[in-house]
Amino acid sequence: MxxxxxxxxxxxxxxxxxxxxxxxxxxxxxxxxxxxxxxxxxxxxxxxxxxxxxxxxxxxxxxxxxxxxxxxxxxKDSPRLEMSLEDLDGLDHEEFEFAVRDLLRRDDLAAERVGGANDDGCDVRAVDLDRRVWAVQCKHRRDGIRGDAVDVRVVRELKGTASEVHKATFALVVTNGKFTNKAVPQARTLGVHLIGRDLLGQWASGTPLWELLEPVPAPLRHPADGRRVAA
Structure with a gap:
């Protein structure tokens, strides 16, 4: 609905x-x-x-x-937040969550880190200009692409809490590593968006999130409208 x-x-x-x-x-x-x-x-x-x-x-x-x-x-010429994959690899898990929060804010979402022991699978919660809610699970790998792949369990857990607990329109898993072969088709089936290392690199280098998630259109509202919604 x-x-x-x-x-x-x-x-x-x-x-x-x-x-x-x-x-x-x-x-x-x-x-x-x-x-x-x-x-x-x-x-x-x-x-x-x-x-x-x-x-x-x-x-x-x-x-x-x-x-x-x-x-x-x-x-137009204002500096935009940009990060390299090397910078992201060097973060710890908590710092990675804050980095993801900052990237969401750069793309004009009102984002807050909510990660912790009782986060119900959501490390960062964001609201875009169209009042769409994003529940984001962050999985940092110290070894980057060589680290353990994010498995299907993470996708299922986020799907289970995103709508019911966080009232999210979109669920997103972000990692500087990779996903297992089972996680990718399962995410597609459940409607969970995956940002792996390659897409994260593009996002962190300045590409807006909307251009990476083709089924998700950019917000119709604009920052100049003065209608930013607090997370």
Whole structure:
């Protein structure tokens, strides 16, 4: 049900801009006829009552677009957090969790480390700009790709707690190592996203998370909208 609501929301959000533009053009024509007598407007009182709010809504929407453009221009050349795999290999497990938290924050998610003895399989919990919740399990390997592979048990445990306990939209396992042959197909079946060493390297070097997880679209909202949700 949560997935269906998300799909519907995204469809409405994407179409709302063009619908608003089209509606505004129609309203402008009706108002022009109403106020100038250039051509008769049907239901003149209704045009006055509905037309002005629509024009105000359009003005707010245009201001939002301007704010987004200004934000993008101001942050275009800002330094982005980048880490090398060697840096990540040199961390301990707790430091690795904080590093993953920082990468999520870099991608404009409100993220907090919650790892510990009673974390219920979630080391980092994050909320993106569309209010989608991420439950992230971190598995650091001191020996990197040569370390023990993350097995299917981790995938199953995270799947078991992500939705029920953490109310997560997405579940993600991140490691600087590798996954077992059983873990990969099981994760695909259960809908758990896996970030192994290769993808982690791309993510840590600056590629946004959305470009690595193709089935997961980027948030439609923008940091300039001022709607960041606290984790």
């Amino acid at each position: 949560r997935h269906v609501r998300m799909v519907v929301w995204r469809a409405v959000y994407r179409s709302s801009g063009w619908c608003l533009v089209s509606l505004t053009v129609c309203v402008l024509g009706l108002l022009a006829g109403r106020w100038t007598g250039w051509w008769p407007s049907p239901y003149p009182a209704a045009v006055d009552l509905v037309g002005v709010p629509i024009l105000l809504t359009y003005a707010v929407w245009m201001q939002q677009r301007v704010d987004r453009d200004k934000w993008n221009a101001a942050h």
